[in-house]
Amino acid sequence: MKIWVKRATSAACAAVACAVVVSSCSLTGTSNTGAAAAIDAFATALSRQDAGGAAQFTTAPGQAGESLTTTLKEMSAQRIDVDIEKPVEYSDGTATFALTTKWNWDKGRVYEANSEGTARKLSSGWKVTWDPAVLHPGLGAGGHLREIRTDATPAPSxxxxxxxxxxxxxxxxxxxxxxxxxxxxxxxxxxxxxxxxxxxxxxxxxxxxxxxxxxxxxxxxxxxxxxxxxxxxxxxxxxxxxxxxxxxxxxxxxxxRLSSPLEDGLTNYWQAIRDATAGWQVEMVNPGLRPRRLAGEQGPPGPDVLSTVDQGVQLTLGDAAVEVGQPATILTLDAQSGAILGMAQNTYAVERGIEIDRAYPVGSTLNPVFDEVGRIAGPQPEKAETLLDRLGLGVQFTVPGASVPTPGQPGIATIGYRPGQTNMSMTNMGAFGVALARAAAGQPSSVAPFVLKNVPTKVAGGELGGLDPALVGPILKAMTTTAATGDASDLTRAPGLKALVGTNGPEGPGWFVGVQGGQVVVIYTEGPKSGTAALQVAQKYFTIK
The missing domain is CATH 3.30.1390 (Ribosomal Protein L30; Chain: A,)
Incomplete structure (x- = not known):
């Protein structure tokens, strides 16, 4: 806070009064008493954003306190600088002064108001004559100032x-x-x-x-x-x-008709764009009148958010997720790029708070993978970890537009190459399916799932990269067998399907990871017979897609 009282070398003014003349005495150069003390105290409290304190130095503490409280709250400034200039005390027990109030916010935003006020000597001492206009010219009874956010139009989609x-x-x-x-x-x-x-x-x-x-x-x-x-x-x-x-x-x-767990992540990213392009405006609000713009800036609207979601796929996923009466979530990715085409879940999964990047027990689902990793790595834990990382199973993904930060729930796969004791997220399982699909198509390298075009996914805890044919070959063979003669063999209308199915015991959870028709399908279910439930959701998806 700055309270500037300009001082001169003159001492005091002689009080000479007549019928039509009232003499004045500049308060500059005098001690901080009388009118100057009251004005200073009012300005000091205002700079501290102490509405009640400032109001006590006015002629109408109740009205002033209410008005100041509203303005300070609505302006929500980080700092207020108050400068007093031209204070003059008159022999008739009044005084005048000019007030410069500078409102400061983050990012260098500043609004300066220049106003004038008066003070009076009452039986209780000098007080600032309360008038809302002391804060800003034109501010009337019941009015207030406010700083608001502005957003450019049209809004991005x-x-x-x-x-x-x-x-x-x-x-x-x-x-x-x-x-x-x-x-x-x-x-x-x-x-x-x-x-x-x-x-x-x-x-x-x-x-x-x-x-x-x-x-x-x-x-x-x-x-x-x-x-x-x-x-x-x-x-x-x-x-x-x-x-x-x-x-x-x-x-x-x-x-x-569409609903998706991706809504929150996409909305968060969209909101970040709106926040980055937001403007600001200071307004004067008087009762019965339209708010008057005093200052502000507004830049151009932000760009549209370009997602990889396929609306047709999303609709199909929504129909498939409601096939069972227990928590079920289904995720589909493009088998070559890793683009997330859609994600849906039923109301049971919504109530359970199932998330795309939270890790859940995989049970027996990945046993064929662990068997092959163990065969190739032997007694070399670090090599096993590297092989799993390359498959997308040992890393953590943060997918802009899909991942929603949750305190205390980092969503990292607690992988330690322990069959039956391993947790994976749906993004881990999706990346795994895409890695195998790419290898089957002659592109033996893993990529990170993503849902926003030209916005990379963050990969932590390991590195993706090239895949060893000696590893992926047997895994693809095992997936083909599962679809042809194993647990997924009853599925129809899914030519060329390669899949893994498994549970974490009688109470689940259950998983399905499938590669078919240029897409990777990941299904996560919970509750009794969750492996069967995952297959039911898969069958519904393949039937209607």
């Missing part, structure tokens, strides 16, 4: 593999239930569930109750609906006690 719009920004309606605003929460949840039933029948009173239980006493979003959805409801949700409708914008699927 997320494009699919073919270039079509896959996700785009659209107005939505958040249906919010606030326990503090209703006397009968159970009746409110029942009423709300009835209102939204025509469009969201799965959002039952029990589901709403579970959401409320996660954050007791706090408002929760029961469901988010698009504008057309609001037209088919069984009533106005805003009329339900304790329920409000919050209008906002959200990145949503262009084809509302």
């Amino acid at each position: 997320v494009r699919s593999w073919s270039g079509k719009v896959f996700m785009y920004l659209q107005p939505v309606n958040e249906i919010v239930i606030d326990p503090a605003q209703t006397r009968d929460l159970a009746a409110t949840t029942r009423a709300l569930a009835g209102v939204i039933a025509p469009i969201a029948p799965l959002i039952t009173p029990a589901v709403i109750g579970e959401k409320l239980a996660e954050t007791p006493g706090k408002p929760v979003i029961a469901v988010t609906l698009r504008d057309p959805d609001m037209q088919v409801l069984a009533g106005d949700p805003g009329r339900v006690p304790g329920v409000s409708v919050n209008r906002t914008d959200k990145l949503v699927m262009a084809d509302r």
Whole structure:
């Protein structure tokens, strides 16, 4: 904070009064008492962003405190510099001064306001005459300043593999239930569930109750609906006690039939672009008037996000994932490039929080791989680790647009070449399938899965690279056998299929990794007979793709 009081060499002014003349005395050069002390104290508290403290040095502490609190909160400045200039005290018990308030934010953003104020000598001492205009010219009673984020238009969209719009920004309606605003929460949840039933029948009173239980006493979003959805409801949700409708914008699927675990990762990447290209604006807000722009900057809109998702494949995956009544997640990749074509899961998997880069037990699924690695590496653990890394099984992938950072859950494969005790993520299994598909096509090298064009995946914990034909040959043979006469032999409509199937015991989880028709399919299921469930999902996929 800087409080500058310009000082001169003159001592004091003689107070000479007559009927029409009031003499003035510059406060510069005097001790910091009287009017100067009150003005200084007000400016000092303002620079500390102490609304209550500043208000105490005004003639109307209540009104000033409310106005200052709102402005300081809405401006949300990192630092405020307050400069006092031209302070003059008059013999009639008043004073005037000029105030320069500089609001500072990150990235060098600054807004400077130049205003004027007055002070009066009351029985309690000198006070700054409260007027919101002391903060900024034109600011009236009940008004405030605010700093807001601005975004360039049009907003970027997320494009699919073919270039079509896959996700785009659209107005939505958040249906919010606030326990503090209703006397009968159970009746409110029942009423709300009835209102939204025509469009969201799965959002039952029990589901709403579970959401409320996660954050007791706090408002929760029961469901988010698009504008057309609001037209088919069984009533106005805003009329339900304790329920409000919050209008906002959200990145949503262009084809509302689609749903994917990739939405969060793609939205995070899209949001990063919006954040990087965001602008800012300072506004004056007075009651009954349109906000007035005072300053700000806005750059051009960010580029569209180019994804590798195939909308047709994504729709097929969604239909396949709901084939079983237990957690099931299915991921499909291009067998040559490693591009992720789509990912889907059923509601059971959503509730379980299954993620693309979290490691899960593979059980017996990779036994043929471990057998061959052991045969080639012998008693050389480091060589075994290198072979597994090259297959995409011993490394950790961070896939921009797919991976969602989760504290305490790094998603790294806990691989130690221990058959039956190994965990893998779906990205590990996908990279493994792509490596084998490439080797079968005469390209014996592994690549990292990715979902954003021209945005590389981070690989940690090892290196991908060339594959030893002596290793991949027997593994491909074992996969061919599994599809022809083994556990995957009952699958139909999948010519040329190579697959591995396995479980981690009677309670799962179960895995399916298949290479067929230029695609790699990875399926992860949980619960009893999860290996059979994985095969059911696979069969549904091959039947409808």
